[in-house]
Amino acid sequence: MFSERQRTGLGGAKSRAKMHQSSEVLFFNPQELKRLESSYSSGGLEATVPLIQEKLNNLKSAKLHIAVTGESGTGKSSFINAMRKLDDTDERAAKVGNTETTMKPTPYEHPDFPEVSFWDLPGIGTTTFPAEDYLTEVNFQKYDCYILVLGDRFNxxxxNLAKEVNRLGKTLYFVRSKIDLVFQNKVVEKEKELDKIRNYYVDKLRNAGISEATVFLISIFQKTEFDFDDLIETLANSFDDIKKDLFLKSLPSMTIKILEQKRNQLKKQIWMLATLSGTIGAVPIPGLSFACDLGILVTAIIDFRSYLGLNDDSLQRLANMTGKRVEVLKAAVTTPLMGEINEDFVKRILLGSTYLAISAIEIGLDIIPVVGSIFGAASSFAMTYKLLRNALEDLTENAKRVVKVALVSD
Structure with missing residues (x-):
C-alpha cells in the first residue's frame, strides 16, 4: 500500500533526529518514540497505527485529580467552582461559606470533562485532621497537583502543611485569592502593593523552611488581572503531556493566553488523527485522489469545539460567569464549524478549494516523528492534516472573539 518513498520519507537521519528532539511535545516518551520509529521503518505507516491508537486511547482514559486546601473563608470553594466553569450559585458548585464546610476530602467533577476532578480538602490542623496525620488521612498520594489557598494572613x-508536603518531596502551589478586594476601597500603587503582598508570603514560607516558593495572587472575578494566567501556565507545565491535555481542556476559556495554550496542545494531536484517518476505515472520497476516515474527522472537529469552550453548555456557563447574554456571545462566532458537523459536511470541506496541497514546511517536521507519508500533494495525511489544522485555527480565532466580547464592560 505504501511506496518505498513513503516508508523511508525524505530527510532520513534528519527526520529521525527531529523525532527524538520532539519527545517532550508529542505525548510519547523516548522509549515509545523508538518503538514508533522501528515500526515505521519495518512496516511503514500502517505499522505505526496500533501505537498511535493506543496513545489516543490513553488520552481518553486518563484521569486528573487536583487537590485544593485552605482554611475556611480563603476562597478555596469559589476557586474550585471557577476552575470548573461554574459560579457559586450553580447546584453542582462546591459549597461556599465562611465556616468550615469541608469535613472530608470531597471530589467535584468537571461538568464537561468528568475525568477531571477538583478535590476540596479539609483545612489542616482541625480536630478531625491534626497536622501530624493530615497527609495520610486525606490520601495525599492520590492527587496529581496540590494547591493551598492562603488567607490574608499566613498562619x-x-x-505545617507546607513543611509536610516539602518533606515528602512534592510540589505545593500557593494561591492568594480575593486579591481584588485589596484595591476595592484603597488608593495605592498597584504593582508596589502586589509586590509587598507577595513578598510577605514568600518571607513567611522561607521562615517555614520553604526556600523556593512562588505565590500567585489571583481574583476569580478578574482573571485577566494579576497572576491567573501565570498560575495556569505553571500548573499546566507541571504535568506530563496527557495530564496537561486534561487540565487545559477543562479550563474555562476566559483569557486569550489560555486559548493559545489550548490551541498549541491540540496541534500536537493533529498528526496522530491525520495518520489514523488515512489508515483505519479509510474510504475513497469521490473527486479526490485519496481515502480517509470521515468519522475521525467529524469527531475531531466536534472535540475541538468543546475543548475551546464553543459548545452550547460552555457558552452558557461563560455567559453566567460574566453577566453577558449567551446570544451576545454566540453572535461573535462566525465560523460554519458551529453548525452540524457530519460526514457530508466534511466531504464538502475536503472538496473545497481552501484545502489543497500542503508542504512539509507548513506541517513542521520538528513536531511529527513519522514524516514519510506527508509528501505528495494529494496524500491522505497531508489533506486531513491541513483540514484539521485549518479547523483548529478557525475555531480558536472565533473563541478569542467570544472571550473579548465576554470581558468587555457594558
Whole structure:
C-alpha cells in the first residue's frame, strides 16, 4: 500500500533526529518514540497505527485529580467552582461559606470533562485532621497537583502543611485569592502593593523552611488581572503531556493566553488523527485522489469545539460567569464549524478549494516523528492534516472573539 518513498520519507537521519528532539511535545516518551520509529521503518505507516491508537486511547482514559486546601473563608470553594466553569450559585458548585464546610476530602467533577476532578480538602490542623496525620488521612498520594489557598494572613497551619508536603518531596502551589478586594476601597500603587503582598508570603514560607516558593495572587472575578494566567501556565507545565491535555481542556476559556495554550496542545494531536484517518476505515472520497476516515474527522472537529469552550453548555456557563447574554456571545462566532458537523459536511470541506496541497514546511517536521507519508500533494495525511489544522485555527480565532466580547464592560 505504501511506496518505498513513503516508508523511508525524505530527510532520513534528519527526520529521525527531529523525532527524538520532539519527545517532550508529542505525548510519547523516548522509549515509545523508538518503538514508533522501528515500526515505521519495518512496516511503514500502517505499522505505526496500533501505537498511535493506543496513545489516543490513553488520552481518553486518563484521569486528573487536583487537590485544593485552605482554611475556611480563603476562597478555596469559589476557586474550585471557577476552575470548573461554574459560579457559586450553580447546584453542582462546591459549597461556599465562611465556616468550615469541608469535613472530608470531597471530589467535584468537571461538568464537561468528568475525568477531571477538583478535590476540596479539609483545612489542616482541625480536630478531625491534626497536622501530624493530615497527609495520610486525606490520601495525599492520590492527587496529581496540590494547591493551598492562603488567607490574608499566613498562619501556623499553612506553615505545617507546607513543611509536610516539602518533606515528602512534592510540589505545593500557593494561591492568594480575593486579591481584588485589596484595591476595592484603597488608593495605592498597584504593582508596589502586589509586590509587598507577595513578598510577605514568600518571607513567611522561607521562615517555614520553604526556600523556593512562588505565590500567585489571583481574583476569580478578574482573571485577566494579576497572576491567573501565570498560575495556569505553571500548573499546566507541571504535568506530563496527557495530564496537561486534561487540565487545559477543562479550563474555562476566559483569557486569550489560555486559548493559545489550548490551541498549541491540540496541534500536537493533529498528526496522530491525520495518520489514523488515512489508515483505519479509510474510504475513497469521490473527486479526490485519496481515502480517509470521515468519522475521525467529524469527531475531531466536534472535540475541538468543546475543548475551546464553543459548545452550547460552555457558552452558557461563560455567559453566567460574566453577566453577558449567551446570544451576545454566540453572535461573535462566525465560523460554519458551529453548525452540524457530519460526514457530508466534511466531504464538502475536503472538496473545497481552501484545502489543497500542503508542504512539509507548513506541517513542521520538528513536531511529527513519522514524516514519510506527508509528501505528495494529494496524500491522505497531508489533506486531513491541513483540514484539521485549518479547523483548529478557525475555531480558536472565533473563541478569542467570544472571550473579548465576554470581558468587555457594558
Amino acid at each position: 501556623e497551619n499553612d506553615a
